[in-house]
Amino acid sequence: MTPALYECVEMSLRAERAGDFATALDWYRTVPMFAGNRHGRILEDLAGWGPDLPPWVWMRYLSYTATRCEDGDTGGLVRGTLRVMVETAHGDLLQACFERGGDPVRVGAQVMGESWAYQQTVLGVGALLAFLDEHAEGRLAEHGDLARQWAAAPMSGYQLGQSLPGARLQVREAGAVDWTEVLDLGARTGLCLGGWVLGRLVPSGVDDRLMFDMAPLPVPEQLARDVAATTGGGRWSVPLATAQLERRISSDSYLREGYEIGSDVQEIALIEHSCTAAQRSVTVQNWREGRDERRRAAFRLLRRASEGQVLPENQALVAAAALVVQADADVRRTLVRPGQPGSWRKWASLVPEPARQRLLTLADLAVAAA
Secondary structure, three states: OOHHHHHHHHHHHHHHOOOOHHHHHHHHOOOHHHOOOHHHHHHHHHHHOOOOOOHHHHHHHHHHHHHOOOOHHHHHHHHHHHHHHHHOOOHHHHHHHHHOOOOHHHHHHHHHHHEHHHHHHHHHOOHHHHHHHHOOOHHHHOOHHHHHHHHHOOEEEEEEEEEEOOOEEEEEEOOOOOOEEEEOOOOOOOOOOOOEEEEEEEEOOOOOOEEEOOOOEEOOHHHHHHHHOOHHHOOOHHHHHHHHHOOOOOHHHHEOOOOOOOOOOOHHHHHHHHOOHHHHHHHHHHHHOOOOHHHHHHHHHHHHHHOOOOOHHHHHHHHHHHOOHHHHHHHHHHOOOOOOOHHHHHHHOOOOOOHHHHHHHHHHHHHHHO
16 A cells, blocks of 8 residues: 555544544545455444444444554554464464465454454453553543443353343343343344353443343353353353364354444344345355345345334344445335335334434435425
8 A cells, every 4th residue: 555545544543443433434435445345334334323322332343443453552462362363263264274375364364353252352351441541532432431341241151032122132141040131132133042142241331231242152052051150251261162172163153254333133144134045045145255235135124124024023133224324325215105104113113222213214204205
C-alpha cells in the first residue's frame, strides 16, 4: 500500500477506537484492497444501526476489536496468545499449511478471525481490559464498568432450552436444576432443543438480563459438564484440550466462517435457513466463492416474515435478518407495503434492540407511504 493508504487505515482505526463507526467506514472504504471484506461489512452494519446502541453491542464490538489488536501492549498479548493457539488447538492447520508449502501467516489470520477457542482464550488472559485501558476512546471507552464484569465472567457449559416471547432464551448450567432466562440472540439456531454449548454469561446492560458474550460453541453434553466442573471456569481449556486429543471434538468445530456482533445467528445459518433444501448446497457454495448471499438471505427471511411464514419462536432469525444493513434498499423498495405496518410492528415487539428499531422503521415507512 502507498503511504496515503496507510494514513487512511490509521484514520479508520482511530475512528473505530473512538466508537465513530460511520467515520471509520468512510476511511476504510478508501482502501481498495479492503473492498468487500468482513471487517468492512461489520463497520457498515454498526454504522447503519445508528448511534443509540444497547450496551451489549458496544461490549461485543469492544471484545471483537480487542481480539484483533496488533499494536501496543495489547498487541503483544494478542500475538503471544495467537501463536500458542495456532501451535496447539490449531496445530493441524499449521501442519497442513507446511505440507502444501503455504503461508503460515494465513493460518494465523484465519485463527484470529474465525476461532472461537482463540477469541475466548485471548479475552480470558486479559485482552479486553488491556485494550480498554490502552486504546479505547470516546464512546468506546464509556463502558469500563461493564467491561470489567465481562472480563470476570467464568466459562461454563450450558444446556439450551426454549425460546420464549420477549427475546428470552432458557439456559441451564450443567449440574444446575433451575433454568435461567437470558437474552435470545439466536444461540439455539441449528441446535435441537436441549443442546449443549460452552460460553460465558455476562450482563447485557439492559434490564438486568444476562446474555452470552459471543455466540456460544456447540459441544457434546459430557464436554459441557466437564468445563462446568472446572473451578470458576478458569481452567476450561484443559477439558477442551483433552477432548480434542481424544478426538471427541475437532479443531474445525472452533472455526466460524463469519463473525456477528448483533446476533448469535451465524452468517451461514442465516443463509441456510433462508433457502429451500434444494437451493441450500448451491447457495452455500456461492457464498463460499464470494457472492453476497448474506444480503439475499436477509431479504428472503424478511419477506417470509412479512408474509406470516416464520414462526414467532424463530424471532432471532428475523432479528438477524433485520440487522443486515446491506439489504436495506431491497427491503424498503420491495417489502414495505403502503398502509400495512402491522407485520413489522408485530416482529418489532418480539426482538431486542437494535433490530427492534430497524423493524419499527419499516413500519413507519409503510405508514408514510399510505
